[in-house]
Amino acid sequence: MSRRAVVIGAGLAGMLAAAALSAVADEVVVLDRDDLPEGPEHRKGLPQGRHAHLLMAGGLAPMEELVPGVSMRKHLLAAGAHEIPLGSGMVALTPEGWFRRWRHPGPRMLTCTRALLDWAVRGAVLDSTGVMVRKAHVLELTGSRQRVTGVRLSTAAGEEDLTADFVVDAGGRGSRIVTWLAALGVDDVREKTVDAGLVNATRLYRTPEGAGRFPLTMVQADPYQGRPGRSGMVLPVEGDRWMVSLAGTRGGGEPPSDPDAFLRYTLDLPDPIVGRLISGAEPLTDVHVSRSTSNHRRYLEKVRSWPERLVVLGDALATFNPAYGQGMSVAALGARALDRELRRSGLGEPGLARRVQRRVARPVESAWTMAVSQDVWYPGTRGGSPGMADRLVTAYTRRMIRTATGSYTAASAVWDVMSMTTGPTRLLRPSTVLATLSGPPLPAAVGAPLTEDERAVLRRLDRTGG
Numbered sequence: 380m381s382r383r384a385v386v387i388g389a390g391l392a393g394m395l396a397a398a399a400l401s402a403v404a405d406e407v408v409v410l411d412r413d414d415l416p417e418g419p420e421h422r423k424g425l426p427q428g429r430h431a432h433l434l435m436a437g438g439l440a441p442m443e444e445l446v447p448g449v450s451m452r453k454h455l456l457a458a459g460a461h462e463i464p465l466g467s468g469m470v471a472l473t474p475e476g477w478f479r480r481w482r483h484p485g486p487r488m489l490t491c492t493r494a495l496l497d498w499a500v501r502g503a504v505l506d507s508t509g510v511m512v513r514k515a516h517v518l519e520l521t522g523s524r525q526r527v528t529g530v531r532l533s534t535a536a537g538e539e540d541l542t543a544d545f546v547v548d549a550g551g552r553g554s555r556i557v558t559w560l561a562a563l564g565v566d567d568v569r570e571k572t573v574d575a576g577l578v579n580a581t582r583l584y585r586t587p588e589g590a591g592r593f594p595l596t597m598v599q600a601d602p603y604q605g606r607p608g609r610s611g612m613v614l615p616v617e618g619d620r621w622m623v624s625l626a627g628t629r630g631g632g633e634p635p636s637d638p639d640a641f642l643r644y645t646l647d648l649p650d651p652i653v654g655r656l657i658s659g660a661e662p663l664t665d666v667h668v669s670r671s672t673s674n675h676r677r678y679l680e681k682v683r684s685w686p687e688r689l690v691v692l693g694d695a696l697a698t699f700n701p702a703y704g705q706g707m708s709v710a711a712l713g714a715r716a717l718d719r720e721l722r723r724s725g726l727g728e729p730g731l732a733r734r735v736q737r738r739v740a741r742p743v744e745s746a747w748t749m750a751v752s753q754d755v756w757y758p759g760t761r762g763g764s765p766g767m768a769d770r771l772v773t774a775y776t777r778r779m780i781r782t783a784t785g786s787y788t789a790a791s792a793v794w795d796v797m798s799m800t801t802g803p804t805r806l807l808r809p810s811t812v813l814a815t816l817s818g819p820p821l822p823a824a825v826g827a828p829l830t831e832d833e834r835a836v837l838r839r840l841d842r843t844g845g
Contacts, residue, residue, distance in 0.1 A: 381406060382403075382405045382406070382726055383407075383408065384404040384407045384545040385408050385410065385529065385530055385543040385545070386409045386410070386546075387410050387517050387530065387547065387548045387550045388409070388410075388411060388550040388551055388695070389410075389415055389501060390424070390425065390497060390551055390693070391496065391707055391710050391711070392549035392694065392710035392711075392713065393411070393547070393550075393692075394409065394497075394501050394510075395445050395446075395500070395711055396549055396690075396692055396713075396717055397510045398446050398504045398507075398714070399721060400545065400547070400717075400726075401504075401508035401509060401510055403721045403722070403725060404544065407510045407511070408510075408512075408513055409510060409513070410514075410515045410530070410541075411514060412424065415512065415514075419494045419495035419497075419499070420494050426669055426671040427669055427671060428494060429493075429581055430669060431490075431624035432491075432493045432496065432707060433490060433614075433704035434455075434460075434488055434489040435486070435705070435799050435800075436486040436487055436488060436798040436799075437798050437800040437801075438708025438709070438712065439489060439708075440800070441711045441718075442711050445718055446500075446503050446504055447507050447508065449503045449507050451503065454499055455491065455499055456489070458495055458499045459495060459618060460496070460499075461490045461491065463595050463614075464484030464485055464487050465485040465488065465794045466483050466794060467480050467482065467483070467484050469595045469596075470594045470595070471596075471598075472599060472649060472650050472827070473780055474599060474777070475780045475784055476781065477784060477823070477824040478783065478790065478828070479785060479790070479824060479828055480594075480828045481787055481790065488704075490616060492616050495616075514534065515534045516533045517530050517533075518531045518533055518538065519531050519562055520546065520559045520560075520562070523563060523686070524563045525684075525687065526687040527543075527686050527687070527689040528543065529543040529546065530543065544688060544726055545688045545689075545690075545732075546689050547692060547717070548695045549691075550695045551693065551694040552671060552675075552695075552698055556677070557677065560682075565685075567683055568678070568679060570677050570678070571675070571676050572673055572674065572676075573674040573751045573755065573760065573762040573763040574673035574760065574761045575629070575672075575700060575757045575760045576628050576633075576757075576759055577626055577628050577629075577673075577700055578626065578634060578672070579624060579625070579668065579669045580635065580641060581624040581667050582622075582638070582662055582665070582666045582667070583620050583621070583663045583664045584620065584623060584660040584661060584663060585619065585621075585660060586615065586619045586620060586660075587656075587836075587840055587843070589839070591615075594829075594833070595612070595614045596614075596652055596656065596827075597610070598650050598653055600632075601649070602753045603756055603773070606632070606758065607628045607629065607757065608628040608757050609625075609626075609627045609628075609632045609634075609649075610626045610702065611624070611644070611648050612624050613653055613656050621656075621660065626672075626702050628760075629757075630758055630759045635666070642654060642657065645657065646658075652837070655840060655844065656837070657844075659842075659844035672701055672702075674697075674700050674747065674750050674751055674754060675697065675698045676696075676697040676743065676747055679691055679740075680736050680739070685732060685733040685736060686732065687729065687730075690732050690739070691736065692710060692713040692714060692717065693713060694706060694710070696713070696743060697746070697747060699746050699747065699750045700754055703746070703750050705746040705749065706746075709742050712799070713739040716739050719738075720735045720738065741802075745799065751763060752769060755769060756773070775806075778815055779793070779815040780793065781819065782817070782818055782819045784819055784824065786817075786820055788810055788814040789819075792806055
């Protein structure tokens with residue numbers, strides 16, 4: 380008897396879930412309400428799609444496992460993505476000072492536009508599996524509170540029921556999973572939102588001549604001064620372009636959409652390096668602004684009675700402030716959790732969906748803790764405020780970051796957690812704790828840690844911008 384799996388959403392989480400399901404299902408159908416572009420182009424179903432996306436090492440690793448016969452790292456690099464070593468290829472001003480750059484590269488992340496990443500992943504999955512994509516709008520789940528049996532959908536031809544032996548909701552921030560579950564009788568879903576009111580503003584520039592090897596550059600927001608957060612970054616993306624992405628929290632930190640004000644914002648950051656880089660660069664797009672940035676979590680792993688044959692992944696399960704670059708990695712780790720459980724027990728084993736949902740909650744919890752523990756400190760944050768535990772954790776974390784500006788031991792721990800190659804407990808290893816308590820062995824960097832060649836590039840760009 381043929382076994383069909385249905386995936387709601389053709390974004391990163393949905394396509395990776397489809398790849399996992401293709402190993403055990405006879406038919407995998409991905410449903411998406413958008414017309415999917417044939418190339419690396421933006422689509423409206425991704426509200427954050429025009430802004431900076433960082434694919435961390437902890438997210439790339441499961442992607443390497445999920446698509447049969449394809450190295451996603453090589454595939455994305457061939458498509459134009461850039462590989463950035465965190466230890467040596469990034470210039471970052473933290474609230475505790477400049478990170479040094481070390482001889483050891485540390486974990487690597489990939490940078491490209493979200494449009495390129497989604498297009499490349501979707502193509503790799505469709506070319507390597509029997510997965511098919513249909514345009515349709517999912518109206519509700521079918522079945523009962525004990526077991527999901529498919530979806531009811533709307534297409535250009537009308538409404539229809541599509542039966543399935545397994546359903547994955549990877550429908551993103553706009554998922555209606557709580558409403559759908561309530562219609563089946565599952566009405567005890569707990570949700571939480573922590574919203575710092577972050578606004579993103581992004582513009583693409585042509586990479587200036589001679590600046591193609593300039594490191595990824597970021598000025599991080601400071602959540603601890605009682606003022607709105609303000610940050611900016613320049614990251615290389617495909618097509619010899621720089622993506623310049625600004626972010627600021629409510630109450631006066633919001634970046635503008637006006638091009639001249641956009642540049643002034645970069646120059647007014649705690650260090651003007653982002654503005655200096657782009658002052659004379661050629662803009663290629665307008666400034667795109669987005670406000671879909673809150674941390675929102677659905678605690679589906681805690682539902683008393685979870686229906687069989689339903690799993691929720693990606694942004695449909697939890698969203699995070701995009702400033703921390705965790706969402707894609709969490710989606711990939713969730714798809715790997717699904718893949719491993721499917722390979723261990725098959726598609727129809729009782730309790731499979733609940734086990735997956737609980738496993739998926741682990742990377743969600745790590746990312747949630749990292750994001751929310753900083754966002755609660757911004758003035759005007761809604762849905763959370765720092766408690767005693769937050770104050771203790773923050774005191775240790777700030778000391779550790781300060782140490783990491785001059786200690787390779789502490790810096791490598793920070794990179795591992797940032798990259799999601801390990802959980803936050805990495806920060807409590809004896810070697811990390813000892814380094815943190817001892818403080819940085821090297822003095823604080825006076826300015827951005829640039830090589831002489833990079834300083835020459837910056838001076839030349841200063842003259843161009845002037």
